[in-house]
Amino acid sequence: MAVEQTLTLLVLDLVGCFVFAISGGLMAVRKELDIFGVIVLACVTGLGGGFLRDMAIGATPVAALSDWRYLVVPMAAGLLAFYFHPALGRLGPMINVFDALGLGLFVIAGAVKALDFGLSPLAAAVMGLATGVGGGVIRDVLAGQVPIILRRSVFYAIPAFAGAAIVAFGLFLTLPQPLVMAAAFAVCAGWRLLAMWQHWEAPLPRGSASV
Amino acid sequence: MAVEQTLTLLVLDLVGCFVFAISGGLMAVRKELDIFGVIVLACVTGLGGGFLRDMAIGATPVAALSDWRYLVVPMAAGLLAFYFHPALGRLGPMINVFDALGLGLFVIAGAVKALDFGLSPLAAAVMGLATGVGGGVIRDVLAGQVPIILRRSVFYAIPAFAGAAIVAFGLFLTLPQPLVMAAAFAVCAGWRLLAMWQHWEAPLPRGSASV
Amino acid sequence: MAVEQTLTLLVLDLVGCFVFAISGGLMAVRKELDIFGVIVLACVTGLGGGFLRDMAIGATPVAALSDWRYLVVPMAAGLLAFYFHPALGRLGPMINVFDALGLGLFVIAGAVKALDFGLSPLAAAVMGLATGVGGGVIRDVLAGQVPIILRRSVFYAIPAFAGAAIVAFGLFLTLPQPLVMAAAFAVCAGWRLLAMWQHWEAPLPRGSASV
Numbered sequence A, B, C: 001m002a003v004e005q006t007l008t009l010l011v012l013d014l015v016g017c018f019v020f021a022i023s024g025g026l027m028a029v030r031k032e033l034d035i036f037g038v039i040v041l042a043c044v045t046g047l048g049g050g051f052l053r054d055m056a057i058g059a060t061p062v063a064a065l066s067d068w069r070y071l072v073v074p075m076a077a078g079l080l081a082f083y084f085h086p087a088l089g090r091l092g093p094m095i096n097v098f099d100a101l102g103l104g105l106f107v108i109a110g111a112v113k114a115l116d117f118g119l120s121p122l123a124a125a126v127m128g129l130a131t132g133v134g135g136g137v138i139r140d141v142l143a144g145q146v147p148i149i150l151r152r153s154v155f156y157a158i159p160a161f162a163g164a165a166i167v168a169f170g171l172f173l174t175l176p177q178p179l180v181m182a183a184a185f186a187v188c189a190g191w192r193l194l195a196m197w198q199h200w201e202a203p204l205p206r207g208s209a210s211v
Helices: A009-029 A035-057 A069-088 A091-116 A121-142 A156-172 A177-198 B007-030 B035-058 B066-086 B091-116 B121-142 B158-172 B177-198 C007-030 C035-059 C070-086 C090-118 C121-143 C157-171 C175-199
Strands: none
Touching: A009 A035, A009 A069, A009 A091, A009 A121, A009 A177, A009 B158, A035 A069, A035 A091, A035 A121, A035 B035, A035 C035, A069 B007, A091 A156, A091 A177, A091 B091, A091 C157, A121 A156, A121 B066, A121 C121, A156 A177, A156 B035, A156 C090, A156 C175, B007 B066, B007 B091, B007 B121, B007 B177, B035 B066, B035 B091, B035 B121, B035 C035, B091 B121, B091 B158, B091 B177, B121 B158, B121 C070, B121 C121, B158 B177, B158 C035, C007 C035, C007 C070, C007 C090, C007 C121, C007 C175, C035 C070, C035 C090, C035 C157, C090 C121, C090 C157, C090 C175, C121 C157
8 A cells, every 4th residue: 555645745745624613713712721721732733633534444553653853743722722822813703714714624634545545536535634633623523613624514524524535526527636735725724714715603593404 | 465356346345325315315215304405414424434444444545535436336326316205105114225235235345345454254254244234324424213133233233244154254265255255145135124024023122232 | 784682671561452352341341341341442442552552662573563473462461351350359440450450561672672673762651641541541442432531631640651651761871670670660669559549539620621
């Protein structure tokens, strides 16, 4: 099983991990956890999606354990969230914005790595989605909330799956890699930010099964 | 490590995945999630147990990622649950009936695959149990409920473990495969359906540690 | 990938599994689950951390499935918790004391095994932490509680990480193994017991992000 972890993949993974860990750390601050709790929730949020992906495709030991940068980056993000959260102003919107950026980066990294491991484009798209939403799902479950992916799929799961599918099928069809990745990021993160901006305070309709 | 995934195993896995995904989709409908949330919860419920099993025994990439049918089947089940749930009448009982059928199929498939990977009969029985209850546990945790396996073990965990043990020890003793599987399914799904039918509204006794 | 599972590691793992499973079983008794629910929660708590570790480092089939003792020990612990919990008096403190002992044993076993698999000391320390807290996190999530690791990091996560780091870096520097392990256990379990004893009823400060 060939592992060709390109530099692009590494950088995407680390940046995505950082912004996701920030979102986990800010959630922990909002829940009034102490400094170590903030770091732990930051790390779990930043690394959870990649852990799930690597365990599922058999890329063990998982990447986060093979490279010290995957451990240091989310720890640093947790410290930043703990000490500088007052400067970030209102925490709720910030968590969601960081979450959107991390989502875009993670679905790309997840789909690329799954293709590298020989998965089909459909399976790679699903792994991209899992990489993108895994950390947030674990964050929400640990914080005692129903995961955002289940509550706000127009904001979250559909953009994530769209971005992952663009990468998986685009690279499978050997379209130009930078173009494919840029399109995927724009669709995933852009869609989500736009949806959040437009429907910021939109309540979920009660008594209806569709948004 | 020899993987001999028989056709029987594949069919059991796919049918179990379908009915489990239906149960997850109906739970999502009852929680008023939108269409994508329904599909995601259907997939997680249908694939979660097999994911856990394959990651634990080292069958990676996990089966659900190696065969597109494992991805398409639960997606279709989620769509069915979303569009046709009104025809299913009261949702609560339906979720439980589908759950019982999926449980019976999954414990068999899980125990068979674990034996194929060289695990002992006891370990294979435990993996059968994990395959059967894993998806439902993840479904309940994501939906914000204490897992049914912990609340209703006479309805759930004991029949599942009994079915898994029948398969694991029956095949280990080289008893006839169709007979062993039929007995396991009858015990697991039948026991559970019977228990549900008889004690449908039975409240859990308070102030007591035993049922 | 060389697996050299020493006898020391096996014994630590089994004893840690036993006391952790007791803590899970007592939690289940307190939640008024029936006998099978108690056994299941005991097994999940006793085996969850090791499952996570083995899946993450690629030690599959995971240890709990390769050795029947890993399955029988937590089942026996669950039975003990179910039948003898009245003799244990107040359940809350007992759960925490067993939890502290299991934590000390598990972080050591987890870090040692991760080093055996060639992980760096930092990654081994993280795996020791994950092994130690994984079962308790799963226990709390299944029981519908925010995990104790996030609520009481001074009691829990910091001692666990300190113990894991002592083992990981101590053995990496080829310090004497018994000395390193004794120091790690004393720091981890001792710190946690001391913190619990001193701040037994200490409420979490509200309106503050730091303890």
